[in-house]
Amino acid sequence: MVINKKYRALGTIIDLTVYNSVDEKLLDEAYELIKEYEDKLTVNRTSSEIMNINHASGRDEVSVSEISYKIVKRAIEISQKELGFNALIGPVVKLWHIGFADAEVPQTMEVAQRLALTNPFSVVLNDKKRTVFLQKKGMELDLGGIAKGYIADAIKDYWIKQHIERGIINLGGNVLLVGDPARESRLWNVGIQSPFSQRNEPLGILKTGDYSVVTSGIYERFLKIDGKEYHHIFNPKTGYPVANDLASVTVITKKSIDGEIWASIGFYNGIRGTMNLFNRKDDIGIIFTTKSKKVYITRNIAESFKITNQDYFLEADSVLQ
Missing domain, CATH: 3.10.520.10 (ApbE-like domains)
Incomplete structure (x- = not known):
């Protein structure tokens, strides 16, 4: 028996498929879990846990959920290796705004100013309090380069716990196979x-x-x-x-x-x-x-x-x- 359902989240089409006899509600529950993660991690809304961190940049540390803290910590650790992934690239992304109607090539000085806000070593993490502090005003976390993978892994873990033996999680460019x-x-x-x-x-x-x-x-x-x-x-x-x-x-x-x-x-x-x-x-x-x-x-x-x-x-x- 094959059950397939499509949803909309994370700015893309979510395509979930299971191949063993399970209650269809497990797909809906997986979708609800995706939305829960998106609510915490998105930077495409004025309010989320990540946006709370961004709004407080240069001013305050922000306490977040275990979900948000875990992915932020992983993102910062990878960013500090300086191999090409940088979770602080947000100010540069917003400056160019590629993919939106107001996208334009910025001035060289503007790019330099935004780059000064992308140093991953200017982030203070407190494991005990689960707080994140961006030290310079204007710094922004952007987890767009890591969040879908993090969420896909969470859905697979959930399915395995629910005894789903085989399935496909497709988050628009991120395909994760189960069994x-x-x-x-x-x-x-x-x-x-x-x-x-x-x-x-x-x-x-x-x-x-x-x-x-x-x-x-x-x-x-x-x-x-x-x-x-x-x-x-x-x-x-x-x-x-x-x-x-x-x-x-x-x-x-x-x-x-x-x-x-x-x-x-x-x-x-x-x-x-x-x-x-x-x-x-x-x-x-x-x-x-x-x-x-x-x-x-x-x-x-x-x-x-x-x-x-x-x-x-x-x-x-x-x-x-």
């Missing part, structure tokens, strides 16, 4: 989004177990002015969109939150830079797609991934050591 598909191969077939086509048009198919598959690409939101395109994935060092040949990065991990983090790392560091950090991690697979439609993959998924779109190509040197 196996009950086929002879015991592997799921996951379409990898083509960065130059409409959503759900794959460039290839990945065979995988109960992993997370996260894809991030420059096709999602961009600004075009005077014939030049500016995408929404920012370099936290410069305050400008990352400048390289990548069109999308897909990351395969056990935890969806790790997939989101590695997608940011992949874009920021490029293919070779990311592989220098990769250190032959067998539990992480990466698919890079360039603007010229060449595909590079890590060796540990070479036998699991197949290109199905003739516009893309994978050459011998595209399998990364």
